[in-house]
Amino acid sequence: MQDKDYMRMAVKEAVKAQGMTWTNPLVGAVIVKDGQVLATGYHHQYGREHAEVNALLHLTKFEEARGATLYVTLEPCSHYGKQPPCCKKVAAAGIKRVIIGQVDPHEVVGGKGIKYLNEHNVETEVIGGTEYLNEAYNFFYRQQRPLVTMKYAMSLDGKLNEAGNKRTMLTGEAAQDDVQQLRLRNQAILVGANTVRVDDPLLTVRIRPLPQLPIRIVLTRDANRLDLTKKIFKTPGPIWLLSQTELTERHEENVRCFTAEKWTPAKIVQLLTDHNLQSLLVEGGSNVQAQFIAAALADEVVAYIAPTLLGGSALPVAMGQEASQKVHYQVCDVQTLGPDVRLRARRE
Amino acid sequence: MQDKDYMRMAVKEAVKAQGMTWTNPLVGAVIVKDGQVLATGYHHQYGREHAEVNALLHLTKFEEARGATLYVTLEPCSHYGKQPPCCKKVAAAGIKRVIIGQVDPHEVVGGKGIKYLNEHNVETEVIGGTEYLNEAYNFFYRQQRPLVTMKYAMSLDGKLNEAGNKRTMLTGEAAQDDVQQLRLRNQAILVGANTVRVDDPLLTVRIRPLPQLPIRIVLTRDANRLDLTKKIFKTPGPIWLLSQTELTERHEENVRCFTAEKWTPAKIVQLLTDHNLQSLLVEGGSNVQAQFIAAALADEVVAYIAPTLLGGSALPVAMGQEASQKVHYQVCDVQTLGPDVRLRARRE
Numbered sequence: 278m279q280d281k282d283y284m285r286m287a288v289k290e291a292v293k294a295q296g297m298t299w300t301n302p303l304v305g306a307v308i309v310k311d312g313q314v315l316a317t318g319y320h321h322q323y324g325r326e327h328a329e330v331n332a333l334l335h336l337t338k339f340e341e342a343r344g345a346t347l348y349v350t351l352e353p354c355s356h357y358g359k360q361p362p363c364c365k366k367v368a369a370a371g372i373k374r375v376i377i378g379q380v381d382p383h384e385v386v387g388g389k390g391i392k393y394l395n396e397h398n399v400e401t402e403v404i405g406g407t408e409y410l411n412e413a414y415n416f417f418y419r420q421q422r423p424l425v426t427m428k429y430a431m432s433l434d435g436k437l438n439e440a441g442n443k444r445t446m447l448t449g450e451a452a453q454d455d456v457q458q459l460r461l462r463n464q465a466i467l468v469g470a471n472t473v474r475v476d477d478p479l480l481t482v483r484i485r486p487l488p489q490l491p492i493r494i495v496l497t498r499d500a501n502r503l504d505l506t507k508k509i510f511k512t513p514g515p516i517w518l519l520s521q522t523e524l525t526e527r528h529e530e531n532v533r534c535f536t537a538e539k540w541t542p543a544k545i546v547q548l549l550t551d552h553n554l555q556s557l558l559v560e561g562g563s564n565v566q567a568q569f570i571a572a573a574l575a576d577e578v579v580a581y582i583a584p585t586l587l588g589g590s591a592l593p594v595a596m597g598q599e600a601s602q603k604v605h606y607q608v609c610d611v612q613t614l615g616p617d618v619r620l621r622a623r624r625e
Numbered sequence: 626m627q628d629k630d631y632m633r634m635a636v637k638e639a640v641k642a643q644g645m646t647w648t649n650p651l652v653g654a655v656i657v658k659d660g661q662v663l664a665t666g667y668h669h670q671y672g673r674e675h676a677e678v679n680a681l682l683h684l685t686k687f688e689e690a691r692g693a694t695l696y697v698t699l700e701p702c703s704h705y706g707k708q709p710p711c712c713k714k715v716a717a718a719g720i721k722r723v724i725i726g727q728v729d730p731h732e733v734v735g736g737k738g739i740k741y742l743n744e745h746n747v748e749t750e751v752i753g754g755t756e757y758l759n760e761a762y763n764f765f766y767r768q769q770r771p772l773v774t775m776k777y778a779m780s781l782d783g784k785l786n787e788a789g790n791k792r793t794m795l796t797g798e799a800a801q802d803d804v805q806q807l808r809l810r811n812q813a814i815l816v817g818a819n820t821v822r823v824d825d826p827l828l829t830v831r832i833r834p835l836p837q838l839p840i841r842i843v844l845t846r847d848a849n850r851l852d853l854t855k856k857i858f859k860t861p862g863p864i865w866l867l868s869q870t871e872l873t874e875r876h877e878e879n880v881r882c883f884t885a886e887k888w889t890p891a892k893i894v895q896l897l898t899d900h901n902l903q904s905l906l907v908e909g910g911s912n913v914q915a916q917f918i919a920a921a922l923a924d925e926v927v928a929y930i931a932p933t934l935l936g937g938s939a940l941p942v943a944m945g946q947e948a949s950q951k952v953h954y955q956v957c958d959v960q961t962l963g964p965d966v967r968l969r970a971r972r973e
Contacts, residue, residue: 433926433970434918434943435783439951567937570782575934578781582930584954584970586923589915589945595782597937603787606932611959611966618959618968622781622932 280376280404283307283314283348287378290319290328291350291410296461296487297322300553302351302411304328308336308372310345322488329353329363333370343371350378350407355389364390368397375399378407382418413462413556416576423549425542425574427559427566428459429594430581430617436591437563444476445591447583451615457484459579463491463558465517465549470497472562479508480560490514492554496545496565500524500534519545542572567597573604575624582618628724628752631655631662631696635726638667638676639698639758644809644835645670648901650699650759652676656684656720658693670836677701677711681718691719698726698755703737712738716745723747726755730766761810761904764924771897773890775907775914775923776807777942778965780931784939785911792824793939795931799963805832807927811839811906813865813897818845820910827856828908838862840902844893844913848872848882867893890920915945921952923972930966 284307291305298304298320305319306328318332326334329349333342353363353375367375375394380403381387391401408415416424430448431437438445460466460482468480473495480493492515497503500520505528509516516532518524524534537544549557559569569575606622613619632655639653646652646668653667654676666680674682677697681690701711701723715723723742728751729735739749756763764772778796779785786793808814808830816828821843828841840863845851848868853876857864864880866872872882885892897905907917917923954970961967 431783433928433954433968434914435779435941436943445951564937566782570934570936578934580781582968584956586918586926586943586952586954588918588951589912589943589947591943593783593941593944595784595934595937596941599937603793604934604936606781606934608932608961608964608966611961613956613959616956618956620781620930620966 278312280348281406283309284350284376284378284404284406286314286317287348287350288407288410290317293319294321296482296485299323299464299489300555302414304349304351306332306350307348308332308342308345309348310341315341315345324359327354327360327363329367330360333366339370344373346374346376347372348376350410352377352379352381352386352388352403353390353394354381354386355393356385362390362393364393368394368399372399375401377401377403378410379403379405379415382415384418413464417555421550422546423465423555423557424576425546425557425559425569426459426463426577426579427569427575428456428579428581429561429566430583431594432583432585432587432591434586434588434591435594436587437561437594438475438592439587440590441563441592442475445587447585448581448617449583449615452581452583452617452619455581455614455619457482460491460558463556464489464554465492465494465556466558466560467494467496467545467565468560469562469565470495470503471564472560473507473509474504475562477507477509478560479512481512481514491558492517494519494545496540498522501526519548542569542574546574563592563594563596566595567599570595570604571597571599575604577624578606578620578622580620580622581614582620584616626660628696629754631657632698632724632726632752632754634662634665635696635698636755636758638665641667642669644830644833647671647812647837648903650762652697652699654680654698655696656680656690656693657696658689663689663693672707675702675708675711677715678708681714687718692721694722694724695720696724698758700725700727700729700734700736700751701738701742702729702734703741704733710738710741712741716742716747720747723749725749725751726758727751727753727763730763732766761812765903769898770894771813771903771905772924773894773905773907773917773922774807774811774925774927775917776804776927776929777909777914778929778931779942780933780935780939782934782936782939783942784935785909785942786823786940787935788938789911789940790823793935795933796929796965797963800929800931800965800967803929803962803967805830808839808906811904812902813840813842813904814906814908815842815844815893815913816908817910817913818843818851819912820908821855821857822852823910825856826908827860829860829862839906840865842867842893844888846870849874867896890917890922894922911940911942911944914943915947918943918952919945919947923952925972926954926968926970928968928970929962930968932964
């Protein structure tokens with residue numbers, strides 16, 4: 278087994294906590310000595326021990342760590358947060374060498390973990406290849422704003438619904454399951470009030486119980502005119518209403534209202550940044566999509582294409598008054614999901 | 626080598642004449658004796674000898690045919706057309722066994738070739754697997770109308786152009802080359818007058834010189850209002866104008882005008898059927914697409930998807946007043962072409 282094989286093993290550990298670690302990143306670790314894997318571990322949940330420590334706890338005897346190599350998908354942390362810094366524990370345990378997937382983009386770590394280890398006679402090497410584990414986390418600390426993914430299901434002729442006021446189930450089960458995975462990777466999900474009215478979506482993650490549910494954000498002119506019998510208001514999890522008018526209606530405790538004269542995509546993204554949210558999934562509808570395209574604030578596009586034609590009077594993706602703007606992407610993945618096709622593209 | 630391997634060899638022969646054989650189908654043939662390929666052949670061009678005879682002509686000595694097996698992608702013909710019937714020649718040459726890709730759907734052959742062979746002591750077997758060579762030909766003789774393929778290039782958000790009156794080059798070279806292959810397989814290409822006005826396309830096949838160029842059809846309210854300086858009128862090949870008004874403008878000899886009170890897709894398809902045209906490629910624009918969807922007359926869809934977002938004021942695929950109609954397709958092929966993705970879907 279080579280370094281990259283052990284690192285792949287660490288990645289497999291990391292993803293076990295998909296959706297569980299916010300606002301922390303996913304991290305996995307493997308401890309190896311003389312070609313033998315002694316222990317594996319991962320960061321299970323926000324507030325609990327980090328991956329390196331979790332792996333150390335899984336050793337049969339703590340002394341085994343002495344002289345071993347630690348593979349970890351992200352640079353060991355160097356600061357006191359909810360947990361004491363890992364780099365100290367790693368050095369103290371007698372780990373001889375640490376192979377690191379990526380340097381932590383978080384400014385409070387950012388190379389300081391590696392520096393500490395080197396100063397305490399622990400060799401380090403950054404081998405890359407694990408960045409995709411925490412795309413939003415990386416993006417957030419590099420760009421100082423959340424990663425925005427725009428997701429929609431459309432027909433072959435680029436339509437969302439048979440008409441503006443008529444919900445159309447386009448995709449099959451496999452695509453719908455995939456949307457669940459997408460939501461699991463996002464900390465906030467945005468829809469317009471019209472989507473709530475017409476589609477009445479749950480916008481929930483139903484794959485596994487989560488310690489922190491994604492925030493469901495509804496963009497609306499008047500928060501008081503929302504229909505409280507809609508499913509979104511009947512399911513647990515925080516809801517933010519972005520309204521032009523103050524909320525006077527009585528709501529459950531999970532509902533918060535933010536007001537602004539005009540909620541532009543830039544302003545929405547700023548609000549999320551201020552609340553330390555690293556990722557936003559824009560789920561529609563057509564007008565909201567048009568706004569995010571016009572603002573050039575869609576970093577990633579996930580389009581589910583259903584083998585259907587809806588025709589001339591159906592509702593197109595991204596229709597609105599906004600000035601058209603040609604934004605270039607790169608297709609990074611095309612996949613068949615049952616009868617449908619998923620196309621993922623990233624901003625160039 | 627097995628039967629299907631020799632048949633594959635015959636298919637390879639057949640496709641050499643792509644675009645050259647209309648209104649005849651593509652046909653390839655291989656003559657085999659004692660595990661040795663003695664000759665191969667194909668139907669080169671409409672009016673010339675058929676594949677079986679072409680293969681027989683390629684034998685070193687004609688007598689070699691005696692006792693051999695003939696592999697042919699389509700049932701040998703049994704009628705006098707431009708050429709005397711092949712089944713007679715095959716039997717007369719002493720071929721012992723004929724392995725056939727598919728039975729000819731053309732009513733004048735339709736099993737009669739096989740019957741003749743059997744009556745003249747030639748064994749036959751139909752093994753299938755070659756139908757895709759002549760999709761339009763098969764469709765035409767089974768459905769009594771041309772196969773209609775709707776083709777378009779769109780952005781990730783389902784748009785054709787940045788605006789209704791602005792041409793936008795969306796796709797790259799690989800996709801554009803692929804369109805040439807698509808045109809090569811079609812006998813008629815349809816666009817609306819608006820597409821001629823805004824996009825000014827050539828609608829020509831530039832891959833190889835063709836004995837019969839596809840007919841370029843322009844759907845227009847008033848044929849007299851077409852701009853004769855457009856590229857379509859400056860390039861060789863037949864042009865049909867489908868107009869509501871009689872043509873009074875003087876045109877070159879390659880231009881014909883057909884008039885009707887309203888050119889519905891059904892009426893257009895009937896016109897093509899009357900002229901024995903087996904295939905139609907609908908290249909747009911948006912309104913023409915909407916009409917063909919509303920009429921449920923798009924048998925196949927070829928969508929080229931460019932990794933671009935055009936946004937809210939861009940022109941969507943298939944926009945028009947027509948009642949929306951949900952027509953189901955099956956994705957039969959997804960392919961990456963340079964930066965773009967091609968999606969092919971067939972009516973269920």
